[in-house]
Amino acid sequence: MSYLFTDNLEKYLDIHIMDRHFIFKEMERYADENDFPIVGPQVGQLLYILTRISNARKVFEIGSGFGYSALWFGLGMKDTGTVVCTEHSEENINRAQEYLRSVDILRSTLTFHRGNGIDILSKSNDHYDIIFNDANKEDYPKVFDTAKSKLKKNGLLISDNVLWHGQVTEPEQDHKTAGVVEYNKAIFNSDNFFSSIIPIRDGVSVSVKL
Numbered sequence: 001m002s003y004l005f006t007d008n009l010e011k012y013l014d015i016h017i018m019d020r021h022f023i024f025k026e027m028e029r030y031a032d033e034n035d036f037p038i039v040g041p042q043v044g045q046l047l048y049i050l051t052r053i054s055n056a057r058k059v060f061e062i063g064s065g066f067g068y069s070a071l072w073f074g075l076g077m078k079d080t081g082t083v084v085c086t087e088h089s090e091e092n093i094n095r096a097q098e099y100l101r102s103v104d105i106l107r108s109t110l111t112f113h114r115g116n117g118i119d120i121l122s123k124s125n126d127h128y129d130i131i132f133n134d135a136n137k138e139d140y141p142k143v144f145d146t147a148k149s150k151l152k153k154n155g156l157l158i159s160d161n162v163l164w165h166g167q168v169t170e171p172e173q174d175h176k177t178a179g180v181v182e183y184n185k186a187i188f189n190s191d192n193f194f195s196s197i198i199p200i201r202d203g204v205s206v207s208v209k210l
C-alpha cells in the first residue's frame with residue numbers, strides 16, 4: 001500500500017517488483033487479509049539490495065512482526081549471517097517461525113526474541129552492520145539514541161515510515177508523527193551519520209554511520 005504516490009505511479013512501481021520466493025507472497029496475502037502493516041515488496045527489495053551491497057552479516061531488527069522484513073534481510077545476505085528479530089507479540093513470533101519453516105534456501109539464521117527491541121538492543125554487546133527500525137513511531141527518537149552506539153562504522157540505520165502517510169508536513173502533529181519528525185531531525189542533524197530519505201511506499205530513511 002502506498003500513501004504518497006498517485007494510483008498510476010503506484011501501479012507502475014508495483015509492476016517493477018522482482019520475482020520472489022513464494023513464501024513472501026503468502027506473507028503478503030496474510031498481511032493484506034489481516035490489515036497487518038508489513039514493509040511490502042517495494043521496500044523489501046530495497047532492504048535486500050542494501051544488505052547485499054553492504055555485505056552485511058549481522059542485522060538487528062526492532063519490530064519484526066511475523067518476519068517479512070527479516071526474511072528480505074536474510075535472503076539479501078550473500079553468505080551465512082544472523083538477523084536478530086525482536087517483537088512484542090508471541091503470536092507474531094510463532095507465525096514467523098511457521099513461515100520460515102518453508103524457506104529452505106536461507107543460508108543465514110533468523111533468531112527471534114520476545115520483548116522491547118530497543119531494550120534488547122541497548123543490552124546487546126554486539127555491533128551490527130544494519131539496524132532496521134520498524135518500532136512504534138513515538139519511540140523513533142529513542143531508537144536513534146540507542147542504535148547509534150550499536151552500529152559498526154559504515155553500518156546502516158534504516159527506518160520505515162519516515163514520511164508517515166505525509167503527516168510529517170502537517171502543522172498539527174499527534175505523538176506518533178512528532179516521534180517521526182524528531183527522528184528525521186536527529187538523523188539529519190547528527191555529525192556522525194549521513195542520511196537520505198527514499199520516498200517509496202511510506203518513506204524509508206537510510207543513514208550510514210561515518
Ligand SMILES: C[S@@+](CC[C@H](N)C(=O)[O-])C[C@H]1O[C@@H](n2cnc3c(N)ncnc32)[C@H](O)[C@@H]1O
Nearest residue numbers: 038039063065068069087088116117134135136
Ligand atoms: C509495522 S509492524 C512490523 C512489520 C515488519 N517489520 C515487516 O515489515 O514485516 C510493527 C511490529 O513491531 C512490533 N513492535 C513495535 N515496537 C516494538 C518494539 N519496541 N519492540 C518490539 N516489537 C515492537 C509490533 O508488535 C508489530 O508487530
